[in-house]
Amino acid sequence: MKKIVFFLLSLTLWMAQSSFAQSNQAAAALANQSGCMACHKADGKLVGPGYQEVAEKYKDQPGALEMLMQKVKKGGAGTWGRIPMPAHPQLSDESLNILVTWVLKGAPAQ
């Protein structure tokens, strides 16, 4: 009996982990498709700030998700330097949500 419970528990954990990985991978693919990676890397500045730095800056800030979704949609400058980020009006709220949620996790590849 114990063995079965243990087996089911590991199976659940394994499934939870692999769907987690899938969603990070899907977000990373979306970031590639949307052109974000032309200016951003996970770690370190490119044209814009590295996503891990962004995650660090906003980690204790309530409302950061909504604020950053608007910023990516409308573009803007002044938070990280004088180079502006262009607007991305083509992105749906759902895509913006997936992208910024992933950025705020530090942009894990897996």
Ligand code: HEC
């Ligand atoms: C042409 C270059 C460029 C592209 C493409 C780009 N960014 Fe940016 N991004 C920047 C720059 C530059 C900044 C810094 C803006 C500032 O200092 O306020 C920035 C800032 C950010 C920030 C932090 C904003 C803040 O106020 O702290 C996030 C989050 C972000 N980008 C996400 C994205 C996402 C998601 C995409 C793809 C949809 C994307 N970026 C595409 C250049 C770019």
